[in-house]
Amino acid sequence: METVIRTEKLTKRFGDFIATNEITFEVKKGEIFGFLGANGAGKTTAMRMLCGLSIPSSGDAQVAGFDVYKQTEEIKKNIGYMSQKFSLYEDLTILENIKFFGGIYGLTDKQIKTKSDSLVEKLGLHNEAKKLVSGLPLGWKQKLSFSVAVLHDPKIVFLDEPTGGVDPLTRRQFWELIYDAADTGVTIFVTTHYMDEAEYCNRISIMVDGRIDALDSPVNLKKQFNANSMDEVFYQLARGAKRAE
Amino acid sequence: MQSVVLNNIKKVYGKDQKIAVDNVSFDVNQGELFGLIGPDGAGKTSIFRMLTTVLLPDGGSATVEGFDIVKDYKKIRNIVGYMPGKFSLYQDLTVAENLHFFATVFETTVEENYDLIKDIYIQIEKFKNRRAGKLSGGMKQKLALCCALIHKPAVLFLDEPTTGVDPVSRREFWEMLKRLQEQKITIIVSTPYMDEAKLCDRIALMQEGKILSIETPENIVESYPDKLYAIKANNMHALLKNMAAYEKTLNSYAFGEYAHASFTDVALTENELTEYLKGHGLSDIEIKKTEVTIEDCFIKLLKS
Amino acid sequence: MKQFISFVKKEFSHVLRDRRTLFILFGMPLVQILIFGFALTSEVKDSKIVVVDYARDNASRAIISKFEASHYFDIEKSAMSHDDIYKSFKQGKIKMAIVFPAKFNETLLQQNKAQIQIIADASDPNTANTITNYASAIINDYKSQLDKTMAVPYQIFTETKMLYNPQLAGAPNFVPGVMALVLMLVCVMMTAISIVKEKETGTMEVLLVSPFKPIWVIFSKAVPYLLLSLVNVASILLLSVFVLDLPINGSVLLLLAESVLFIITCLTLGIFISIKTSSQQVAMLISLMGMMLPTVLFSGFMFPIENMPLPLQIITNIVPSKWYYVIVKSIMIKGLSFSYIWKETLILLGITLFFLALSIKSFKIRLS
Known part of the structure; x- marks a missing residue:
């Protein structure tokens, strides 16, 4: 299996504060990798480094085969990103959003047309395609922005709490989209506060105080921590956290 | 005795008259821990804002501790505590300064009601000279709760206090709420996390401005009509696909490491299902009856 | 009353802890006086x-x-x-x-x-x-x-x-102009922004749900800016007397009293803007375009009003800083007494009361 993310003692310091402390892990192609941790554990910082938005203080990392120090532009071309906070332009229509994001990733007009047709078809948005995004229910927005994030067929897609505040049914539909994408070989790197969603991942890492304290499949982690659920595993680990952002 | 009463409350927004709250009625008893459970856009925040008198309803009526939310807004503002969705603290003031400020605004002192917030404040006291903006999410949430409690309100409104907060802090927060309840404070709390629902005395499940069900968590779970199974196999995605395609499936969806499913045929045996799944290339199949959770009920309500 | 004091104290903390605000408050007058005093006015040497x-x-x-x-x-x-x-x-x-x-x-x-x-x-x-x-x-x-x-x-x-310009019309006397400009900036923009900020962060929502009268929330925001503006007036005057050798010919007390009036005018304008807007950017834009620009253009400080076309001359009458500019010029430079500027004072007072009434009328005790 091809390795698409590889980090080696990746560290980010802000002054005296070590936000991310020598994290080392690998993510394989097509894997759904859950990136968990309490608030302030250093997830966001780590994710920013992997997306080429922040230069590490020390350590090494390659994302999609590119170096996070020198090849940030290449990284950005090969990844997709979606967060709960920013996803789509509310004052543009669905089609306009697709066109815009397709455009910035350098898709041709023809590609954009084909992609947006199949996307509208898949999400059943025929009646809404020409309506403003602001009028859509949150769950649809999230599904749509995921689809837009994978529009340019990235090797890896980073999802930052993609299902926050979404109803349980839509959350599950969202995860079906994730599974579908993973089946086509896209690697999924996802953070979440829902512990049941952690179970849907192939492997999970749990960060505590800037370190990765646990990394394995959900089944193995439960065995390792002698726990019935991921919730318990998380609780056992994060309870010992010392720092408060 | 009822603490909060809503009678066909309605709220519409904007030019296109988008209905945010659609004729909602419910009562909350004094000293009850009442949960509004639903996703974003269900109308929870609008209900909170109307009950705390910062928003006028477009129809219906409501009272808080016997006071009308429109006419007696001044009296209500004296007796309720409110923690809006965004943690409303002054980021550039320290922990202690925030607390003292809110105490003074509510015409009281920190000392007067210290025993009420003591349990919570002790956990953040060592940071009392730190600016609120520099606290972690969990800490901010505790401070915001202290500020909302400092005047010993009769009713406490907490709008999504645990959204975006990690599971450990969430659990601690609910433990604090349980202890507050012992002080005879009525607490109305909203949350998008279904697992928190079972910690409430009673819950209202909400979706798109409507209430789907109001009950105690136990009764909601008990009234679930179908037999629910938890099913596991070597490949979750394939399992879900095959379950959805199975002719006898009524409902099936992922639920943590298992898939939850109910069937149209009550007589369906585990063997029959195992054979079906094996026939579709799945292995390591585990099937068991499982307890219904609030989340299962919510999904059921959403699908119907 | 205790609530009010506590509020004012909190407001001071906000101002004193924000370096950018502090810079605008105290750096601005200094920079402006120096720019206008040395760079823009005649470099007459050689x-x-x-x-x-x-x-x-x-x-x-x-x-x-x-x-x-x-x-x-x-x-x-x-x-x-x-x-x-x-x-x-x-x-x-x-x-x-x-x-x-x-x-x-x-x-x-x-x-x-x-x-x-x-x-x-x-x-x-x-x-x-x-x-x-x-x-x-x-x-x-x-x-x-x-x-x-x-x-x-x-x-x-x-x-x-x-x-080229035989009448020497509107030879700028910049100190009164800078005073009007700085007070506009501090009182209108900073007040408006600080109130709107509370709306944005959601603290206003909590304050509304408290026994504290909402309109007092707003007025208590104005107090610190009143005091800080007085400091600004004093520092501009000191700079102009001791650094630029521009004496105050009239009564200093009268000058300060008129400045307080103008500060209150500006505060009411700031409050009015904050009531009508809900985001910091909008409040800032309105303050800049609606208040600062007219001060620069229409107060007679940069461009002589006499040279403007009649419609614009009429418009200048509704710009409060024009009246303040006339008042300060009269006191500082011409050394005139109150009997010469009572009309301007009255107009300024009228504008203040108008916006105060408008603010109180349009203030909402709820979220809109």
Whole structure:
């Protein structure tokens, strides 16, 4: 299996504060990798480094085969990103959003047309395609922005709490989209506060105080921590956290 | 005795008259821990804002501790505590300064009601000279709760206090709420996390401005009509696909490491299902009856 | 009352803990005074001038050598004709020309009086004014030297001719203008922004759900800015008196009282903006476009109102800073007393009460 993310003692310091402390892990192609941790554990910082938005203080990392120090532009071309906070332009229509994001990733007009047709078809948005995004229910927005994030067929897609505040049914539909994408070989790197969603991942890492304290499949982690659920595993680990952002 | 009463409350927004709250009625008893459970856009925040008198309803009526939310807004503002969705603290003031400020605004002192917030404040006291903006999410949430409690309100409104907060802090927060309840404070709390629902005395499940069900968590779970199974196999995605395609499936969806499913045929045996799944290339199949959770009920309500 | 004090204290903490706010509050007046005081006003040292000496006698030479000795002037060349002078002006080479008529000394001795012509480039009226004043002073200096030796005083008339802008209209007097500008900035923009910020962060929602009267939330926000603005007024006045040597000719007390009135005007405007807007950007834009720009354009501080077309002249009347500018100029520079500026004061008071009433009327005790 091809390795698409590889980090080696990746560290980010802000002054005296070590936000991310020598994290080392690998993510394989097509894997759904859950990136968990309490608030302030250093997830966001780590994710920013992997997306080429922040230069590490020390350590090494390659994302999609590119170096996070020198090849940030290449990284950005090969990844997709979606967060709960920013996803789509509310004052543009669905089609306009697709066109815009397709455009910035350098898709041709023809590609954009084909992609947006199949996307509208898949999400059943025929009646809404020409309506403003602001009028859509949150769950649809999230599904749509995921689809837009994978529009340019990235090797890896980073999802930052993609299902926050979404109803349980839509959350599950969202995860079906994730599974579908993973089946086509896209690697999924996802953070979440829902512990049941952690179970849907192939492997999970749990960060505590800037370190990765646990990394394995959900089944193995439960065995390792002698726990019935991921919730318990998380609780056992994060309870010992010392720092408060 | 009822603490909060809503009678066909309605709220519409904007030019296109988008209905945010659609004729909602419910009562909350004094000293009850009442949960509004639903996703974003269900109308929870609008209900909170109307009950705390910062928003006028477009129809219906409501009272808080016997006071009308429109006419007696001044009296209500004296007796309720409110923690809006965004943690409303002054980021550039320290922990202690925030607390003292809110105490003074509510015409009281920190000392007067210290025993009420003591349990919570002790956990953040060592940071009392730190600016609120520099606290972690969990800490901010505790401070915001202290500020909302400092005047010993009769009713406490907490709008999504645990959204975006990690599971450990969430659990601690609910433990604090349980202890507050012992002080005879009525607490109305909203949350998008279904697992928190079972910690409430009673819950209202909400979706798109409507209430789907109001009950105690136990009764909601008990009234679930179908037999629910938890099913596991070597490949979750394939399992879900095959379950959805199975002719006898009524409902099936992922639920943590298992898939939850109910069937149209009550007589369906585990063997029959195992054979079906094996026939579709799945292995390591585990099937068991499982307890219904609030989340299962919510999904059921959403699908119907 | 205790609530109010606690509120004001909190507001001070906000201001004092934010370096950017502090810089705007205290750095701005300093920077503006220095910019207007030194950079924008006439740099009068070594002004290039030409001298046309038709007389070429003792008196004219004596005066010319005085000009040569002065560090204010730098004589380009002498002995040119009138035509040459205008050419040099057009090329922008010189700021001023001095013309001695033929038989200057003779006329002076015989008739006891003589004339010198001073021609200045008044396209920059401030500079023109300053350098002609210096020139007159140098000539007067020579005259008084002569007077010592003679029984009857001589009279040398200087005929000053301003090129391009003969009336020297609206020669900017920047200190009153800077005061209006700084107070507008601090009181209107900062007040509006700080109130709207509470709306944005959601703290306003909590304050609404409290026994504290909402309108007092707003007024208590104004108090710190009132005090800080007074500090600003004081620092601008001190700077202008001690750094720019611009004395206050009228009553300082009256000046301060009028400033307090104007500050309150600005605060009400700021409060009004904050009530009508819900985001910091919008509040800032409205403050800048709706308040600062008119202050610069229509107060008479940068551009003379008399030169504006009539419709614009009428518009200037609703700009509060115009009235404040007139008041400050009257007190500081002309040294006038209250009896001369009561009308302007009354207008300012009227504007204040109008916006105060409007604010109270449009204030909502709920979220809109």
